[in-house]
Structures are given as structure tokens and as C-alpha cells.
Amino acid sequence: MQQSFEFPADTAVLAKIGEATVAAGRSAGFTESEIGDIQLAVDEACTNTIMHGLKEDPSRTFQVVLRWASGEVEIFIRETGDPFDPTEVPQPDITAALEDRSVGGLGIYFIKQLMDEVKYRIDEKGMKTLYMVKRGAGCR
Amino acid sequence: MKITENVQNNVSRIFLDGRFDANTCGEVEQFIRKRIDDGMHYFVLDMENVSFIASAGLRVVLVIAKELRNTSRGDLCIASPQPNVRKVFEISGIDNVLQIHEDVERAAKGFLQ
Numbered sequence: 001m002q003q004s005f006e007f008p009a010d011t012a013v014l015a016k017i018g019e020a021t022v023a024a025g026r027s028a029g030f031t032e033s034e035i036g037d038i039q040l041a042v043d044e045a046c047t048n049t050i051m052h053g054l055k056e057d058p059s060r061t062f063q064v065v066l067r068w069a070s071g072e073v074e075i076f077i078r079e080t081g082d083p084f085d086p087t088e089v090p091q092p093d094i095t096a097a098l099e100d101r102s103v104g105g106l107g108i109y110f111i112k113q114l115m116d117e118v119k120y121r122i123d124e125k126g127m128k129t130l131y132m133v134k135r136g137a138g139c140r
Numbered sequence: 141m142k143i144t145e146n147v148q149n150n151v152s153r154i155f156l157d158g159r160f161d162a163n164t165c166g167e168v169e170q171f172i173r174k175r176i177d178d179g180m181h182y183f184v185l186d187m188e189n190v191s192f193i194a195s196a197g198l199r200v201v202l203v204i205a206k207e208l209r210n211t212s213r214g215d216l217c218i219a220s221p222q223p224n225v226r227k228v229f230e231i232s233g234i235d236n237v238l239q240i241h242e243d244v245e246r247a248a249k250g251f252l253q
């Protein structure tokens with residue numbers, strides 16, 4: 001099954017993306033905990049696209065494709081903001097004391113922690129695609 | 141996000157209801173900042189009805205907690221998160237720098253000790 005959406009770069013769309021992601025996770029037979037993981041990863045990626053990639057300009061849009069089968073959900077997020085490869089971002093220090101801890105920089109970390117595979121590519125027209133997949137336990 | 145507050149013994153219990161994401165984190169931040177301006181130093185964020193939290197929500201929680209500890213010797217803690225929300229506090233390591241309590245009363249009592 002596959003579902004494709006186009007959204008304006010406005011954080012108000014995040015709730016709707018969350019609902020669609022949860023529905024896809026349910027159809028694919030994931031546990032509630034795994035569905036929570038997928039929802040968070042997709043939300044972080046879309047938030048980055050909206051805020052960093054498209055600078056919250058609601059006249060610009062991005063595409064979200066959800067593709068699922070039993071025990072697997074794949075997500076494609078496409079935008080034409082500045083080139084940026086999230087797979088190369090170093091891991092934040094999550095063990096620092098509160099005073100030393102920098103705020104932010106958790107979104108990409110969550111994506112990498114929670115999904116089984118994350119890939120980035122940019123085509124010759126500047127269309128960036130962030131791909132991620134989650135496989136259910138026993139399907140890895 | 142629906143935000144309500146109940147103050148007892150100088151502890152502000154803030155009840156959040158909805159998604160705590162990049163779209164709603166600004167409302168929560170504004171609400172708490174206003175209460176800090178009003179003179180409150182101790183906050184319990186009750187998350188029983190928070191269905192989802194993203195890094196944007198964590199950012200607000202961390203920024204405010206840091207500020208309270210640095211400038212007014214105040215503090216902020218979390219109460220009653222759902223399992224999915226608790227997991228986000230855990231994988232970010234925030235459970236090591238902020239108290240997370242099972243219920244709001246216990247959280248508020250923690251400040252009085």
C-alpha cells in the first residue's frame with residue numbers, strides 16, 4: 001500500500017502527518033511502541049524539512065510518501081531546500097549534565113536511533129530525498 | 141495544545157493536553173514564561189494527556205529547566221508521561237537530568253523536600 005501527500009511548509013501539518021503515519025504503522029502490523037518510534041522519526045524529519053529546509057515558508061511545499069507492507073513501513077520525504085545530508089551529522093552528547101548540555105540537535109539522532117535504515121540523496125535538479133524504513137521485530 | 145494550571149504551595153502544576161511538537165511548543169513556552177514573570181519558580185509539567193512529544197517539546201523543557209536552575213534556584217519536573225513519551229525522555233538522556241515522577245502529587249512533593 002502507498003499513500004502520497006503534498007504539504008505546505010507549516011508546522012500545523014505535523015498532526016496530520018502523525019495520524020497518517022500511525023495508520024500506516026497499524027496496517028503494517030507494528031506494535032504500539034514501534035508505531036511510536038516511526039511517528040517520532042517521521043515527525044522529526046518533516047519538522048526539519050519545514051523549519052530548516054524550507055524556512056517555514058508556507059508558499060513552498062514538500063512531499064511525503066508512506067509505503068507499507070506487513071512488518072515494514074518505508075517513508076520518503078522530498079523537498080528542494082538547501083542541500084543537507086543528515087546522515088553525516090555527528091551524534092549529540094546525551095550524557096552531559098543539564099548545565100553543560102546543549103539544547104537541540106536531537107531530531108536526527110532520534111531518526112537514526114529509531115529507524116532501521118536512513119538514506120539521503122539529492123538529484124541533479126536539487127530535489128532532496130530522505131528515505132527511512134522501519135522493520136518489525138522478526139522481519140529484520 | 142490545551143494548557144491548564146493549578147498552583148498549590150507555590151508549585152505550579154501545568155497540565156498539557158495534546159501533541160507537544162514544533163507546532164505547539166511555542167504556546168507551552170509562552171505560558172510558562174509568563175508564569176515565571178509572575179514570580180513562579182517551581183513547575184510540574186503533567187504529561188498524562190500528552191499523546192506525542194518531539195524534540196521541539198524537549199527543547200522547551202530543557203531551556204526552561206536550565207533557566208530556572210540558573211537564575212531563580214527554581215526547577216521543573218515531569219509527571220505521568222505515557223510510555224511513548226517516557227521513551228523519548230529516555231533515549232534523549234533527559235531522564236538523567238530532570239526528575240520524572242509517576243504522578244503530579246508526588247512530583248510536587250519532591251520540590252517541598
Ligand SMILES: Nc1ncnc2c1ncn2[C@@H]1O[C@H](COP(=O)(O)OP(=O)(O)OP(=O)(O)O)[C@@H](O)[C@H]1O
Nearest residue numbers: 048049052053081084104105106107108109195196
Ligand atoms: N532538511 C534539512 N534541510 C537543511 N538543514 C537541515 C535539515 N535537517 C536538518 N538540518 C540541519 O541539521 C541540524 C540538526 O538537525 P536536528 O533535527 O538533529 O536538530 P535541530 O532541528 O537543530 O534541533 P531539534 O531537532 O532537537 O529541535 C539543524 O539544526 C539544521 O541546521
Ligand SMILES: [Mg+2]
Nearest residue numbers: 047048107108
Ligand atoms: Mg530538528
